[in-house]
Amino acid sequence: MSSVNNNEPNCNNLAIDVHGLNFSFGGPPILTNLHLQLKKGSRCLLVGANGAGKSTLLTILAGKRMVRDKVYVFGKDAFKDASSGITYLGTEWANNPVIRGDVLVATLLSNMNGDKYPERRDELIEIMDINPKWRMHQVSDGQRRRVQFVLGLLEPWDLLLMDEVTVDLDVLIRMDLLNYLKKETETRGATIMHATHIFDGLGDWPTHITHIKRGTIVSFYDFNHFPEHDKMIHQQLQVRSYYNNKENKIDDETDQQLSSHLISYFRKNMNSPLLKIVEQWLREDLQELRLLQAKERKKAEQEQDKILLGEETPRTKWDDLSENVNVHEST
Ligand SMILES: Nc1ncnc2c1ncn2[C@@H]1O[C@H](COP(=O)(O)OP(=O)(O)OP(=O)(O)O)[C@@H](O)[C@H]1O
Structure with missing residues (x-):
């Protein structure tokens, strides 16, 4: 990166x-x-x-x-x-x-x-x-x-x-x-x-x-x-040149199958290399966010359980306020 x-x-x-x-x-x-x-x-x-x-x-x-x-x-x-x-x-x-x-x-x-x-x-x-x-x-x-x-x-x-x-x-x-x-x-x-x-x-x-x-x-x-962008462009060029190379076409039927396979590949992947990269980044961000949210939910549940079992007293807005005051005082 x-x-x-x-x-x-x-x-x-x-x-x-x-x-x-x-x-x-x-x-x-x-x-x-x-x-x-x-x-x-x-x-x-x-x-x-x-x-x-x-x-x-x-x-x-x-x-x-x-x-x-x-x-x-x-x-x-x-x-x-x-x-x-x-x-x-x-x-x-x-x-x-x-x-x-x-x-x-x-x-x-x-x-x-x-x-x-x-x-x-x-x-x-x-x-x-x-x-x-x-x-x-x-x-x-x-x-x-x-x-x-x-x-x-x-x-x-x-x-x-x-x-x-x-x-x-x-x-x-x-x-x-x-x-x-x-x-x-x-x-x-x-x-x-x-x-x-x-x-x-x-x-x-x-x-x-x-x-x-x-x-x-x-x-x-x-x-x-921007290596990720260059790599994405190269991948797309490779697919194109593979298809354009006559030696890769074995017979008409295989050629037709290859052709329809490639058309669907092109439809899915050939929009814009930049779009594909950003899509990948945002998918990773979302996955990370979901993991974080799951962790936070679990933590909240555990805290709730402790309160229910009487191991901890519930947190009030005064706790939050005094924490904020402490943060301000220390900065
Ligand atoms: N006036 C506001 N008061 C409180 N929270 C806000 C306010 N404006 C934005 N936020 C929060 O700040 C965060 C960032 O918002 P922001 O609008 O900067 O995001 P963005 O990347 O521009 O999103 P989008 O692609 O949807 O436009 C969001 O979680 C949003 O809920």
Whole structure:
């Protein structure tokens, strides 16, 4: 497994620099001892199961939540001293009643300083295929999302944090958007962190991928040194070349059997090497989580048994409170 940082000692080169981040919403820990470093100009996929902590991490990087630990974006504290040029695109924007009201897209564009960046505005309008005459209460979810992208990307950004916002885009728009974003990172050295559950068309897009499991980064790969991905591609190429090799076809009947066997193999496995890898990671995460939950259930049952047998007194909320006070006092 790769290390979690880019092994770059030069901090000036880093867009994101997080050291031992812990975070909770007042209950159980959500992010635990999280470390992450990302070089400027990277396009990093953030992958993990539902509830792993992707959105929480992105909102902290966007400076939307206060934390005590070291979270630096472009060398500055993400909350207290946020750098300009950080753009966060999340799904909640589209639920805002104002955005769903009877408002003209052209009005939104001019309110967002569209005239200040006419070239960017026109390019984005073309790529996202939006019509300034649309009224926001009369558009589809995907069209509304396209407007969000145009508004969000208008002002040149240095770090773009995307939280599952590409889900409702059609394939064509999504591919054109990804190409546009790639160009932005290559020409302006801008950086992207993209949390997603959709991996089609992402094969050659990211420069890095990071896997978050129950609030901790458990792996970080540079796509140029990503052996699991290379292995998956090689496996698929081997199957293809085996099938293409005439010497492997014994007779027509065997050939037909082989062909139908391979077609079902292709259907199952040839989607996207990246999708297969992430699927494997998340299956392992889930298995581990189930084992943990089973252990916790067993422990709770044993404690309950002890109480029933009178070997222990039941735990009250005062016990929890005094434990919390002790933890605070010792930190
Ligand atoms: N406002 C909140 N209050 C309490 N707990 C929260 C809150 N928001 C999120 N959580 C919890 O924090 C954990 C991480 O949630 P988060 O939204 O960061 O996950 P995620 O990886 O983005 O998941 P998904 O893929 O489903 O979007 C979850 O267990 C969730 O229940």
